[in-house]
Amino acid sequence: MSIEVRIPTILRPYTSGEKLVTAQGITLAEVINDLEINYPGIGERLLDENGLRRFINIYVNDEDVRFLDGLQSVIGENDSITILPAVAGG
Amino acid sequence: MLVGMLEIQRSLVDAIVAHARADHPDEACGVIAGPAGSDQPERFIPMVNAVRCPTLYEFDSKDLLRLYREMDDRDEIPVVIYHSHPATQAYPSITDITQASEPDAHYVLVSIRETGPLEGPFEFRSFRIVDGEVTEEEISIRD
Numbered sequence: 279m280s281i282e283v284r285i286p287t288i289l290r291p292y293t294s295g296e297k298l299v300t301a302q303g304i305t306l307a308e309v310i311n312d313l314e315i316n317y318p319g320i321g322e323r324l325l326d327e328n329g330l331r332r333f334i335n336i337y338v339n340d341e342d343v344r345f346l347d348g349l350q351s352v353i354g355e356n357d358s359i360t361i362l363p364a365v366a367g368g
Numbered sequence: 369m370l371v372g373m374l375e376i377q378r379s380l381v382d383a384i385v386a387h388a389r390a391d392h393p394d395e396a397c398g399v400i401a402g403p404a405g406s407d408q409p410e411r412f413i414p415m416v417n418a419v420r421c422p423t424l425y426e427f428d429s430k431d432l433l434r435l436y437r438e439m440d441d442r443d444e445i446p447v448v449i450y451h452s453h454p455a456t457q458a459y460p461s462i463t464d465i466t467q468a469s470e471p472d473a474h475y476v477l478v479s480i481r482e483t484g485p486l487e488g489p490f491e492f493r494s495f496r497i498v499d500g501e502v503t504e505e506e507i508s509i510r511d
Contacts, residue, residue: 288469333467335429342429362436365397365415366426367471368453368463 372505378479388452402447418443450476458491
């Protein structure tokens with residue numbers, strides 16, 4: 279099962295500039311694992327020792343995964359994933 | 369010496385400053401989108417500061433998704449990402465530097481520390497922030 283994943287500008291160096299990639303997985307954690315296999319280094323930009331990085335937003339369709347089941351969110355065949363870094367500062 | 373350059377219409381500068389004053393004492397934030405590849409800021413998009421704070425800003429996560437989808441549909445990029453410093457200088461804070469996530473954007477900072485919500489002098493500066501490195505750039509304002 280292939281899931282479409284939208285990659286933000288700042289992470290496109292990992293995907294050879296690709297904006298839209300596909301990945302496999304039944305949960306978000308598995309999808310991120312699969313991304314890391316194909317685009318080494320990207321996983322560390324998304325996760326830290328506590329899970330999803332505070333200033334990275336990941337959406338399944340229109341929903342922020344923080345309002346779903348986080349990394350355990352289940353991804354369906356027709357779902358699409360969007361990764362967006364927070365726009366934030368001080 | 370300043371290397372880069374931000375060209376921006378005066379009406380957009382005025383809109384950013386007005387937003388900063390309106391949201392005082394909290395930080396105001398937003399984007400000016402422009403056609404992909406153009407480096408021309410055109411469409412003013414004030415955003416809600418989801419943390420409503422005098423020293424921090426963050427776009428609401430749902431608003432962020434909507435904003436990026438809309439820009440994608442219109443073939444736009446965030447040419448300018450702006451925010452205000454209500455009480456400090458118009459220079460990126462450590463947080464601004466570590467959070468900066470759009471290497472191609474002009475990060476505009478406006479300080480209204482002198483007059484707060486009232487009319488009066490303000491500081492308006494533009495920076496590139498790439499991999500933790502801050503580079504100030506010239507601003508050319510067109511009428």
